[in-house]
Amino acid sequence: MSQYPRIKRKKTREIWLGPVGIGGANPIRVQSMTNTDTRDVKSTLNQIERLRSAGCEIVRVAVPDERAVSALKDIVRESPLPIVADLHFDTSLGVKAVEAGVSGIRINPGTFKNKKRLDELVMVCKERQVCIRIGINAGSLESEILKRYKTPTPKAMVESALKWINYIVEKFDYYNLKVSLKSSNWWHTVKAYEEFSRISDFPLHIGVTEAGGLITGTVKNTMAVSYLLLKGIGDTVRISLTADPVEEVYVAYEILKNLGLRSLYPDIIACPTCGRCEIDLMGLYKKVEEWARGIRANLKLAVMGCVVNGPGEAREADLGIAGGKGVGLIFKEGKIVKKVREEELLSAFFEEVERFLKEHPERMNQ
Amino acid sequence: MSQYPRIKRKKTREIWLGPVGIGGANPIRVQSMTNTDTRDVKSTLNQIERLRSAGCEIVRVAVPDERAVSALKDIVRESPLPIVADLHFDTSLGVKAVEAGVSGIRINPGTFKNKKRLDELVMVCKERQVCIRIGINAGSLESEILKRYKTPTPKAMVESALKWINYIVEKFDYYNLKVSLKSSNWWHTVKAYEEFSRISDFPLHIGVTEAGGLITGTVKNTMAVSYLLLKGIGDTVRISLTADPVEEVYVAYEILKNLGLRSLYPDIIACPTCGRCEIDLMGLYKKVEEWARGIRANLKLAVMGCVVNGPGEAREADLGIAGGKGVGLIFKEGKIVKKVREEELLSAFFEEVERFLKEHPERMNQ
Numbered sequence: 001m002s003q004y005p006r007i008k009r010k011k012t013r014e015i016w017l018g019p020v021g022i023g024g025a026n027p028i029r030v031q032s033m034t035n036t037d038t039r040d041v042k043s044t045l046n047q048i049e050r051l052r053s054a055g056c057e058i059v060r061v062a063v064p065d066e067r068a069v070s071a072l073k074d075i076v077r078e079s080p081l082p083i084v085a086d087l088h089f090d091t092s093l094g095v096k097a098v099e100a101g102v103s104g105i106r107i108n109p110g111t112f113k114n115k116k117r118l119d120e121l122v123m124v125c126k127e128r129q130v131c132i133r134i135g136i137n138a139g140s141l142e143s144e145i146l147k148r149y150k151t152p153t154p155k156a157m158v159e160s161a162l163k164w165i166n167y168i169v170e171k172f173d174y175y176n177l178k179v180s181l182k183s184s185n186w187w188h189t190v191k192a193y194e195e196f197s198r199i200s201d202f203p204l205h206i207g208v209t210e211a212g213g214l215i216t217g218t219v220k221n222t223m224a225v226s227y228l229l230l231k232g233i234g235d236t237v238r239i240s241l242t243a244d245p246v247e248e249v250y251v252a253y254e255i256l257k258n259l260g261l262r263s264l265y266p267d268i269i270a271c272p273t274c275g276r277c278e279i280d281l282m283g284l285y286k287k288v289e290e291w292a293r294g295i296r297a298n299l300k301l302a303v304m305g306c307v308v309n310g311p312g313e314a315r316e317a318d319l320g321i322a323g324g325k326g327v328g329l330i331f332k333e334g335k336i337v338k339k340v341r342e343e344e345l346l347s348a349f350f351e352e353v354e355r356f357l358k359e360h361p362e363r364m365n366q
Numbered sequence: 367m368s369q370y371p372r373i374k375r376k377k378t379r380e381i382w383l384g385p386v387g388i389g390g391a392n393p394i395r396v397q398s399m400t401n402t403d404t405r406d407v408k409s410t411l412n413q414i415e416r417l418r419s420a421g422c423e424i425v426r427v428a429v430p431d432e433r434a435v436s437a438l439k440d441i442v443r444e445s446p447l448p449i450v451a452d453l454h455f456d457t458s459l460g461v462k463a464v465e466a467g468v469s470g471i472r473i474n475p476g477t478f479k480n481k482k483r484l485d486e487l488v489m490v491c492k493e494r495q496v497c498i499r500i501g502i503n504a505g506s507l508e509s510e511i512l513k514r515y516k517t518p519t520p521k522a523m524v525e526s527a528l529k530w531i532n533y534i535v536e537k538f539d540y541y542n543l544k545v546s547l548k549s550s551n552w553w554h555t556v557k558a559y560e561e562f563s564r565i566s567d568f569p570l571h572i573g574v575t576e577a578g579g580l581i582t583g584t585v586k587n588t589m590a591v592s593y594l595l596l597k598g599i600g601d602t603v604r605i606s607l608t609a610d611p612v613e614e615v616y617v618a619y620e621i622l623k624n625l626g627l628r629s630l631y632p633d634i635i636a637c638p639t640c641g642r643c644e645i646d647l648m649g650l651y652k653k654v655e656e657w658a659r660g661i662r663a664n665l666k667l668a669v670m671g672c673v674v675n676g677p678g679e680a681r682e683a684d685l686g687i688a689g690g691k692g693v694g695l696i697f698k699e700g701k702i703v704k705k706v707r708e709e710e711l712l713s714a715f716f717e718e719v720e721r722f723l724k725e726h727p728e729r730m731n732q
Contacts, residue, residue, distance in 0.1 A: 001519045005553050035639040062640040086640065139679030153367045184635045184682070186624055187371050210635045210668075210679065213655055215613065217636075218581060219620040222588040227596075242636040242651045242669070247581065254585040258552055269550045269576045270583075270608040273401040274428040274452065285608045289579055302576075303608070313505030313576065316550070 004260025009232040012203040015176050017131040018082030018103030020057055022178060022235050023203030027262055029236035030252045031058035031205075032245040033086065038068040038075070045078050047245065052080050054249040054293070055264045058236065060084040060106060069096045076101040084133070091117040098124045104131035109164045110140035119171070126174045134164045136192075137209055138183035154192035157181045161196060177202055178235070182209035186224040193228050203235035210240065217241040218251050226255050250293070264365050266292045266299035269314050277305035279323035279342065287346055288321075296365040297357055302331075311336055319356055321349045332356065370626025375598040378569040381542050383497040384448030384469030386423055388544060388601050389569030394627055395602035396618045397424035397571075398611040399452070404434040404441070411444050413611065418446050420615040420659070421630045424602065426450040426472060435462045442467040450499070457483040464490045470497035475530045476506035485537070492540045500530045502558075503575055504549035520558035523547045527562060543568055544601070548575035552590040559594050569601035576606065583607040584617050591621050616659070630731050632658045632665035635680050643671035645689035645708065653712055654687075662731040663723055668697075677702055685722055687715045698722065 014024030022029055032051050036043040038061045048059050063069055063085045076083050082103035087094045088111045097105060098121070105125065112118055125132050138152035142160055149156035161179045168174050179202050181192035186208050193204055208224045211217035221239040228234045237256070239248040256262040268289060273281040285303045292301060302320030304310030310322030311331040322329045328345035330338040330352055340348045357363060380390030388395055398417050402409040404427045414425050429435055429451045442449050448469035453460045454477045463471060464487070471491065478484055491498050504518035508526055515522035527545045534540050545568050547558035555574050563570065574590045577583035587605040594600045603622070605614040622628040634655060639647040651669045658667060668686030670676030676688025677697040688695045694711035696704040696718055706714045723729060 001517075001521075001554065001557070003551055003553065033638065033640055035643065137679065139681060151367075155367075184680075185369055187369065188367065191367070210637045210670075212634050212636050213651055214581070215584060215617060216620050216634060216655070217638075218584050219588050219617060220624055222585050223592045223621070223624055226589045226593075230593075240638040242638050242648055245638075248638075251581060251585060254582050255589070258586055258589055268578050268582060270578050271576045272399065272583075272606040272608050272611070272614075274399055277401065282608055285579055289582070304576075313503065314550075315505060 002260075004258075005230060007230060007232055007259065007261065010197055010201075012201050012235055013175065015131055015178060015203055016129065017058055017084070020082055020103075022131075026235070028229070028234060028256060029057050030055060030249055030256070031060065031236055031238045032056050032248045033060040033062070033238065035245055038062055038064070039071045041071045041074045044071070044075055048075070048079050048081055050246050051249060054246045055253055055296075056081060056249045058082055058084060058104070060086050062086045063093055063097050064088070066093070066096075069093055069100060072097055072100040072102065084131075089113060091121045094121040095124050098128060098130050102130065104133060106133040106135045108135050108137055108140060109160055110137060110142045112142075122168055122172050122174060125176070126172055129176055131176045131178065132168065132174075133178050133180060133205055134161050135180045135205075136161045136182065138185070138188060139210070152183070154181070154183075154188050154195055157183070157192045158195045158199070162200065165200065165202060178205050179203075180205040180207070182207060184208065184210040186211075186220045189224045190227050193233050194231065197233045204233060205236045205238060206234040207238040207240055212242060214241055214243040214247060217243070221251065222255055225252075226259065229255070229259050229261060263298045264296055266295055266297055266301050268292060268301050268303060269317055269320070270303040271305050271310070271313070273305050277323075278325045279305065279328075281305040281323060284321070284323060284346070288349070291350060295353070295357075297363045298365055299353070299357070299363055301353070319349070319353050321345055368626075370624075371596060373596060373598055373625060373627065376563055376567075378567050378601055379541065381497055381544060381569055382495065383424055383450070386448055386469075388497075392601070394595070394600060394622060395423050396421060396615055396622070397426065397450075397602055397604045398422045398614045399426040399428070399604065401611055404428055404430070405437045407437045407440045410437070410441055414441070414445050414447055416612050417615060420612045421619055421662075422447060422615045424448055424450060424470070426452050428452045429459055429463050430454070432459070432462075435459055435466060438463055438466040438468065450497075455479060457487045460487040461490050464494055464496050468496065470499060472499040472501045474501050474503055474506060475526055476503060476508045478508075488534055488538050488540060491542075492538055495542055497542045497544065498534065498540075499544050499546060499571055500527050501546045501571075502527045502548065504551070504554060505576070518549070520547070520549075520554050520561055523549070523558045524561045524565070528566065531566065531568060544571050545569075546571040546573070548573060550574065550576040552586045555590045556593050559599050560597070563599045570599060571602045571604060572600035573604040573606055578608060580607055580609040580613060583609070587617065588621055591618075592625065595621070595625050595627060629664045630662055632661055632663055632667050634658060634667050634669060635683055635686070636669040637671050637676070637679070639671050643689075644691040645671065645694075647671040647689060650687070650689060650712070654715075657716060661719070661723075663729045664731055665719070665723070665729055667719070685715070685719050687711055
């Protein structure tokens, strides 16, 4: 039986965010957002580099004021990833952001003040083929629609998105557009995307907004994102966390990997440790995980706490370690290949993994 | 529109684990497992107390040898939670564990050596109405079945579980039984539970085994557990993590809360911070989260980074804070109720929450 669910991906229109294709037959893209002060070019670029090295493909930066726009030019020039400018209230900043060379802008129709200015912005985006995300947020739904629906229901969010998508398509004949429909409630988020996806083939940027911290936010986002991706909905993923944005990238790939949609890092099986465990398994696990974040390969590794059950229980792993008192085992494809002293376990294991990867270059990702 | 999905829970047989009802109309139970050395009674009891205080309702301890059995007696006597003994290989230890007073045992048919000893064990369990979990694990499936299926497929796992359930029911007329069918692959786990649930009405203990560390394990478990619970499958949850077991309890409740199945802690909405944010939102969030883990109430709190969007975007929160430069806002049910200096923001906020809870005692859980 397949390790992964069979997913029939909804066919969406292919769009471009700079060099990155989204929707259509493109892989599901992983993106994040910087949380540095955009005006601080150096810190922002450092964070972008950390995001890129973790596998992030698109990065968004907030553009709250003129000084952020000025910094944007330098950020765009130096960034290894295409930049999306996040705008609120003042669409005239958007025009300047486009002139600074961003590949995409995100606008929230709920915070627009002036429709004429929006037209101007769409026109410069079209001129430069800059991608526009219509980013609906339940917490800031446009007042006209909110008044009619009373609360920001999924249907209300979808209506707002369709209204602006149609406006841009009809008035400007411009199609380099994507949509997000986020609520801090995962179920409303899911329902809004499902509804929109039934009606429109514009690509979708998915995720839960204001989801919370590393753990609670990972739970909410995983619930929504895995639910949607299983139904074939979603073309680019952003996991919002009140945490280091690099973690957003790891969580996104973990979900995609478990759905069989994209593999970047090794998968790590690890037992939760119990009263049978005689080594510091948690310490061992953390070191393996940290190290594995530097490896881009389609690999299954195992970190097991007991030498009796370990190798058997982790039979499906390509390589694994099982710790015992003073001694550890290294196993490969279900067979024990080495017995080493506990202090040498990690270095011997990493060596074995590297040898395995040399023998199996087809396992390397990218 | 409802905040939560409509879930039609599969009707399972009600069983008892000491004073704790599982299945039937009982709430979905949250359980965990100690990772201390069971022979160390004091450390084990300390961990059990931490688990209880986090909302854990059932705790499992490994019983690898005779010395662990001896310690078990003291653990059972002092534990505020019913204890499940985890057994492998040696079922005679199980008899002694039952005599030590545990409320449940977990046996893994894949590791049995001696069927006659199993009969003995079931008999003492029946005498004392001790709950038995048939805990199937893909990594240690019984060899006879594995030989036929070649790999530990979901169907093979279900066959093993049904075989032992039927054996105990038919030979001993004993029904205080539950089942788990775990793989380290979340999709196989889900498929095994779905299949079993179609055939049998014994209650199910759900979770992914060897799921990995705090983040990767949370992702895998959330995918499987939320998928199953949405389909009405699952009566007790254990989130296996290679981490502090207390985190397993928080993750379990976070999933249950987002499905509208159980509420224990406040829900926290928090923005992910961006270049618009002028305060240390992550620090603020962590303090609110830590504090909220001590509150058992059905509450929605918000921690927002900007005073402009914050109160609006977190409109649905009961209470929230929005930080600005040097100053913070406290809002209640969408309205700003206080403006305080940044240093006083947290204490003023906690005061407001406590006042709110005094005014709304119906919001308190338990």
